[in-house]
């Protein structure tokens with residue numbers, strides 16, 4: 001139907017990125033608002049298993065483009081196929097994940113078709129028959145709401161963890177509509193020649209627990225303590241820009257306006273003062289714990305729990321307690 | 329080799345934001361402005377490319393007259409040519425219109441081999457103008473670039489590293505390409521006094537919608553699909569609780585509280 005809501009299924013190595021399911025949840029709510037239904041669309045070399053999963057998470061239909069050229073992810077190729085599907089079916093709105101992979105596809109497809117695009121969306125609602133999208137701007141100090149005043153479809157990328165995960169119902173299945181879209185290697189101008197897996201494998205954006213360190217750690221060695229706590233809790237290691245600029249830890253760990261925006265369930269900030277540019281990247285975390293030796297540090301205004309003290313004493317003590325309480 | 333670099337002027341992060349809701353755009357008058365921090369990396373990469381491979385650089389910005397400052401800064405760092413795309417019709421552009429105007433400017437420059445952009449701006453911070461620009465121009469899209477390994481202008485080839493989820497992707501692409509760089513790809517240099525003095529005397533060419541052959545009805549407020557209808561300050565977080573007592577007691581309390589959240593697996 002013309003005012004359907006579409007959800008782009010992001011996948012890698014045969015598995016769907018869990019947050020695509022999150023999009024099916026909010027997609028369903030939007031579709032209810034429009035009086036339409038939610039469908040998924042997927043591009044890959046073999047999509048049947050992916051389509052089945054999408055059905056179990058609530059997609060009524062799954063539109064798919066299959067082909068060898070889509071065996072490994074390539075933004076350029078996937079975007080062409082996505083643009084083909086969107087142009088053919090013109091749903092009301094298409095949701096993508098606001099990840100590197102999702103954004104590459106969304107942006108190129110939107111530009112190819114001249115569609116409106118809202119990125120890093122954190123709020124979605126139907127208002128006056130149109131999708132109203134809310135996103136953070138100016139480093140998270142403000143939020144803005146945007147609507148599409150022109151023709152559908154509207155494209156939106158949605159920040160991971162912004163919406164609740166729907167329940168899986170294995171008894172539900174989706175009708176799969178396979179479309180043929182011919183694309184050859186020769187039509188493409190980019191080629192992935194190598195993939196170097198990150199040794200530290202930081203996935204800050206999807207982590208439920210993040211332990212971060214700042215300039216207050218004093219030196220590179222401070223991150224050993226931070227990492228110990230993160231490892232113990234099964235979390236990821238974050239950092240302030242000051243710590244990154246001091247070269248104690250690579251940039252991929254940076255949280256904040258010019259780093260990553262994160263929304264874990266627990267964010268533990270060690271030796272971080274709480275500058276607005278840092279807060280911009282983590283202020284929507286569910287529970288924030290701040291450890292800082294300065295009782296006047298601004299981070300305490302944003303913290304759920306504050307501990308005034310030296311991290312070198314506080315963090316090892318927490319590790320000790322966690323070990324005994326969790327039996328690790 | 330012909331190198332283009334896109335530089336955006338943004339409000340200083342500390343500046344108070346003034347918003348013109350009827351227009352759905354930012355009022356930029358009287359606001360302290362800076363070059364988008366990410367674009368300093370794009371500019372530096374353009375300068376390094378010129379030094380390593382020879383060529384000339386043209387820096388392009390779309391914005392009001394005041395955006396001349398970012399181009400003057402680029403001139404002080406010895407870019408060869410600059411152009412300010414400015415027209416009342418451009419005000420209130422969305423990402424697609426912005427990319428369309430920049431694309432028209434790059435076509436006007438002509439024979440560009442590589443376009444550098446920043447990863448994102450710190451005001452609109454959509455982070456998609458680079459990818460949209462590539463799609464409109466039909467150039468190779470290279471986003472999230474953490475390193476340029478090599479450029480072969482004669483063989484029309486570029487090899488870059490991209491920072492993606494879970495690692496680094498090495499991509500070989502045909503030229504022309506749009507390369508959007510991330511922070512940390514290089515160390516941006518600062519202009520010296522002589523450069524600044526020289527740059528202050530150079531006239532900055534301005535390109536209007538007409539000069540660019542852009543349909544004024546398709547850009548700016550008139551052309552934007554997306555319109556900002558509301559701006560709000562997110563609600564402050566509730567005042568937190570400072571845990572008091574001896575270290576032993578504090579550590580006990582905080583670990584209990586965190587375990588109670590049932591997030592730790």
Ligand SMILES: Cc1cc2nc3c(=O)[nH]c(=O)nc-3n(C[C@H](O)[C@H](O)[C@H](O)COP(=O)(O)OP(=O)(O)OC[C@H]3O[C@@H](n4cnc5c(N)ncnc54)[C@H](O)[C@@H]3O)c2cc1C
Pocket residue numbers: 213214215216217218239240241242243254255256257258259260270271272273274275276277278281291292293294297309310311312341365450
């Ligand atoms: C355009 C722009 C973009 C920026 N983007 C980012 C960004 O993305 N992310 C980011 O983080 N910053 C960013 N910044 C920088 C930001 O303004 C701050 O400078 C930075 O966040 C400070 O890092 P910090 O809190 O680690 O260091 P500091 O501000 O120096 O704070 C260190 C803190 O550690 C405490 N401390 C010291 N010793 C101890 C100890 N032993 N135990 C416990 N506490 C201790 C101190 O009391 C102090 O509060 C940006 C700035 C600008 C201008």
Ligand SMILES: Cc1cc2nc3c(=O)[nH]c(=O)nc-3n(C[C@H](O)[C@H](O)[C@H](O)COP(=O)(O)OP(=O)(O)OC[C@H]3O[C@@H](n4cnc5c(N)ncnc54)[C@H](O)[C@@H]3O)c2cc1C
Pocket residue numbers: 116117118119135137138144146334335336337354364366367370388389390391420421422423424426430444445446447448449450451452453454455456457458554556
């Ligand atoms: C608060 C706010 C929210 C907005 N929300 C949306 C929205 O949801 N959807 C939408 O379509 N538009 C939106 N806009 C408009 C959008 O920001 C502008 O169109 C802007 O000109 C381009 O997008 P960007 O700043 O996000 O650039 P980004 O895509 O973040 O910038 C990437 C790179 O592109 C280059 N670049 C971008 N703009 C220029 C320029 N003017 N001149 C030269 N180089 C440039 C720079 O190299 C930059 O580093 C919003 C604007 C604001 C201020």
